Amino acid sequence: MTLRDIINKLLRRQPASASTARERLQLVLAHDRSDLSTELLDQMRREILEVVAKYVEIDMDEGAVSLETEDRMTALVANLPIKRTLNGQIKLIEGSNQLKENSQEAEDKDKGS
Amino acid sequence: MATDTRVILICSGKGGVGKTTLTANLGISLARQGLSTAVLDADFGLRNLDLLLGLENRIVYTAQEVLEEECRLDQALVKHKKESNLSLLPAGNPRMLDWLKPDDMKRIVDMLKEQFDYVLIDCPAGVEDGFKNAMAASQEAIVVTNPxxxxxxxxxxxxxxxxxxxxxxxxxxxxxxxxxMMANQEMLSIADVTDILALPLLGLVLEDEQVIVSTNRGEPLTLNSVNSPAAKCYLNIAKRLQGEDIPLINPAEESSGFGAKFRRLMQTKIF
Known part of the structure; x- marks a missing residue:
């Protein structure tokens, strides 16, 4: 955060447009590079959730599948909080601290195009 | 005869970002360093390289006649009147697009390679056939973009x-x-663009009204107005292509005085 950002916040002005441009570009490029539309990504998200749900109980509303790009490498990142396994022995999720750990396991990285 | 000709595609995707201006100025700058340079207008649909170089009235034959073997290559090449190391191979008729294939572009470039140190290909905008034909004949590329x-x-x-x-x-x-605008953070910074595109930066070119003036006259900036901000940038790019280690211009230092100091203070990272 720069001095300008702070002053803009204090004066409730819009932030400088360069950061908006950067964020919008990163999002649109992640989709361009993978050649996936929002609908296809959403369909994939639902199908991934269905497959994972066959093995572990997950929170269907919390699950997020997104594309993240760094250094021209696009990663498919699935963040799926697990409630418990189907045999009920291990309860994997209680608080938000654990949520982070578990989701790490569910992270699925794939090299994009 | 040149043995290790560099064939460089100058492309951008989007139109109007400065491909043709860069091709013309880079061509002049390399020629001034004593390198025999050919600029090839691969934009058959909307050719303009002849106009920027001021050679539009001296075109007799084009790449089309060369390919159809109606003339020899050296009959089609237009030598620049003020910079004899630079030659233009003009784009043919837009109807060429109906039959032109990647192999045709390779044939033209192979002919040019026999007598030039550098072949710069001015690529059409878009990512369709025109771009693919031009790419097929190229070894390396310069991508031009704006922030x-x-x-x-x-x-x-x-x-x-x-x-x-x-x-x-x-x-x-x-x-x-x-x-x-960069100092005010109202324009993507150099780091923003290089991070996002993950390419090495060959150079940056400052916005310069003289570019329009030079276009009006058909005399690239690097030919006469070597002290204009953009001309210096183009010359630096040509030197870097030749392997010289020329430091990048820091845009923050381009504006000086109290205003610039204040803007620099404003963009200091606090946390």
Missing amino acids: EVSAVRDADRVIGLLNTNAIKPVQLVLNRVRPR
Whole structure:
């Protein structure tokens, strides 16, 4: 955060447009590079959730599948909080601290195009 | 006869970002360093390189007649009147697009390679056949972009295609940089663009009204107005292509005085 950002916040002005441009570009490029539309990504998200749900109980509303790009490498990142396994022995999720750990396991990285 | 000719594609995806201006000025700058240079207008649909070089009235034959073997290559090449190391191979008729194939472009470039140190290919905008034909004949590429979302997005598409076609090295030229807007964080910064596109920066070109003046006259900036901000940038790019280690211009230092100091203070990272 720069001095300008702070002053803009204090004066409730819009932030400088360069950061908006950067964020919008990163999002649109992640989709361009993978050649996936929002609908296809959403369909994939639902199908991934269905497959994972066959093995572990997950929170269907919390699950997020997104594309993240760094250094021209696009990663498919699935963040799926697990409630418990189907045999009920291990309860994997209680608080938000654990949520982070578990989701790490569910992270699925794939090299994009 | 040149033995290790460098064939460089100058492309951008988006139109109007400065491909042709860069081709013309780079051609002049390399020729001034004593390198025999050919500029090839591969934009058959909307050719303009002849106009920027001031050679539009001296075209007799084009790449089309060369390919159809109606003339020899040296009959079609237009030598620049003020810079004899530079020659233009003009684009043919737009109807060429109906039959032109990647192999045709390779044939033209192979002929040019026999007598030039550098072949610069001015690529058409877009990522369709015109671009693919031009890419087929190229070894390396310079991607030109502006610090604007649409130009950067289109550059990214082009870089993806260059990478899959094993064109390398691919280097970036960031054109039409406005130091003041960058300082105010109202324009994507140099780091923003190079981070997003993940390409080495060959150079940046400052926004300069003289570019329009030079276009009006048909005399590239690097020919006469070597002290204009953009001309210096073009000359630096040509030297870097030749392997010289020329430091990049820091846009923040381009504007000086109290105003610039204040803007620098404003963009200091606090946390």
